[in-house]
Amino acid sequence: MGKIVIDGKSLTIEKVVHIARGNEEVIISEDAYDKVRESRKIVDEIVKNDVVKYGITTGFGKFADVTITQEDCKTLQRNLIISHACGFGEPFSIDETRAIMLLRINNLVKGYSGIRVETLNTLIDMLNKGVTPIIPQKGSLGASGDLAPLAHMVLPMLGEGEAVFNGERMTGKKAMELAGIDIIELTAKEGLALINGTQVMTAVGVLALYDSKILLEAADITSALTLEALRGIRDAFNPAIHEIRPHQGQINTAENMLKLVEGSTFITSQGDIRVQDAYSLRCIPQVHGASKDAYRYVREKVEIEINSVTDNPIITREGEVYSGGNFHGQPMAIIFDFLGIAMSEIGNISERRLERLINYQLNDLPAFLVKKGGLNSGYMITQYAAAALVSENKVLAHPASVDSIPSSANQEDHVSMGTIAARKARDIINNTYRVVATEMMAACQAIDFREGFKLGEATQTAYNEIRKEVQFIEEDIVMYKDLDLCTELLKSEKINNAVNDIIKINI
Structure with missing residues (x-):
């Protein structure tokens, strides 16, 4: 892909992923550098003329009324960090921290x-040369910016703190020396310029949002396989139902389901075997669709924030x-709470479909999808583990953004907790x-128990990709290994990409 130009206005979620996870290098546009220089001239004039301006010639937070002399400006900025x-x-x-650095650079340019340009270039060099500061995850209120975590980001620039370089954790000073990057001394306004912003919550949220899109596509593919395994009814996905309740996510999901199972002989029509399916099958468009609508809303807000x-x-x-x-994280706090709730529901309904697959009282398949049940437990405890994760998600889905604890002697009396929301x-x-x-x-295990049927073209493709990693379970195995393989397969997008080569899955 080559070096990605950073100009403060054209960063996308996909570019963030390329840089954070793909280690693409960045360069700054000349126009952006000009804007940085002009902004710095204004700060220098303020300091030179002893003009009282918050964060430049004053203390911070409740100390905003304390005037700082020219001689103490450098000490003030170091003390801040x-x-x-x-x-x-x-x-x-590593990828989250790289995203944090990138978003802060994009804000500064x-x-x-x-x-100063010199200070900005130091942070850019760290990103491009792979000096990744150690940033503890906890400690941000999400207003006055992500102060504590961003301060940890800055420490190696000053020869302090810790960083990872070439896969090794070491002191920040050593990492900078090995990378050939000079330690700097901050001057007026620079410490505040580096730490007063929403880049930690937004960076964590950007990567989570990107991963959620992969997951939403995979959820449709997976539910189509389950629908076939349980010989579900196609009528629930008829466009006539969804056109009269035209939520876009619902319409897209119903369309996806029909395309995914096209050509399948597993799928039935209303009245062939049963009149109606359970909600976890019949209401896939309504549930998955609502989460997709949430995803699109969150994406819109994130795309604004990363260039703000x-x-x-x-x-x-x-x-x-x-x-x-503008440092207040509420716009991100609410949407990341929303994203968490939306994705929690994807897990919630998935676990219910899992139960329908393994519970012999709810289907015509062998109990817990295994031969010689009793001697073998099969998929019995996989549902326990899934239920535990779903239950944990329900706890995590409690909104962080509804909480606030005053800080800085009640000067900062409402905060967002947005970084907690993003992490959750x-x-x-x-x-x-x-x-x-x-x-x-x-x-896939359930499908293998049925003979004489044909999967849809798209679901057959997904099935083939899965079977490259995990096989039919004849008797009990060390289960977590296959579950790990399948989880990583989902995250890799291999299944999604293979299916998208045949049909287009719409989110």
Whole structure:
């Protein structure tokens, strides 16, 4: 793909993934550099003339009324970073941290932050050369920006903290030395420019959102396999039903289901075997569709945020310095809560279809999809594990954005908890991948018990991809290994891509 140009206005979710996960290098457009230089001139003039402006010549938060002299500006910025780096817990993954760095760069190059080009280039060099700061996941309130985690991002720039370089965790100073990147000293406004923004919650949410699209496609493919395994009824997906309740996600899902099972002899019509299917089969368009509508709404908001300015204060082209609230994470907090709820429901209905596959009281298949039941447990405990994940998702789906705890001596009296919302959405999606993978394995196992039938062309393709990784289970095996393989297969998009070569799955 080559180097990706960063200009503050054209970053996409897919580009974030290419850079964060594909290690693509970035370059900054000349126009963006010009804007950064102009913004910096304004900061230098403010300092030179001892003008009182928040975050430039004053303290922070409740200390906004404390004036800082020119001589103390550098000390102020360093103190800001080292005092704010108080995160806790396991670090963000390499790809999440790279996404955080990228989004902060994209914010800075818009030219409203007052950072020096030299400081910006240091962060770019770290991203391109693979110096990845260790950033603990916990500690952000999601307003005043992601202060604590972003402070950890900055530490290696100052020769402090820790980083990963060439796969090894080490001190930030050593990582910078090995990568050939000079340590810097922050000057007026720069510390605040680096940490006052929503880039941590947004970065985690961007990658989760990308993964959710893969999962939504896989959920349709999986549910089509289950529909065939249970000899479900095609009538529930007739366009006549969905045209009169025209939610786009519902319409798309019903259309997907019919395309996926086209040519199948497993599928039945109303009255052939039964008059109606259970809700977990019959209502796939309504449930999956609602989650797809949520996905599209979240995507729209994320695409706005990744190209937005989330600093405080804002330095305008006209030289004005405005204190506002663009650092407040509420726009992201609510949508990532929404995304988590939407993806939790994908897992919820998937687990119910899994139950219908393995429960002999609900179908005409061998109990727990295994020969010699009793001697073998088959898929019995896979449903337990899936149920545990679904239950955990219900806990995680409780909104973070409805909570707020005042901070900074009540100056910052309403916060978003948006970073918690993003992390929860990510965890829900990971859990749901496992649930859907379990259903997919069980559906293929059930299909193998039926003889004399033909799968749809698209579902046969999906089945073939699955069987390359996991085989029919004749007797009990160490189950988690196959479940791991199937989960990774889903995440890899191999199944989705193979099916999309035959039909187009619409989200």
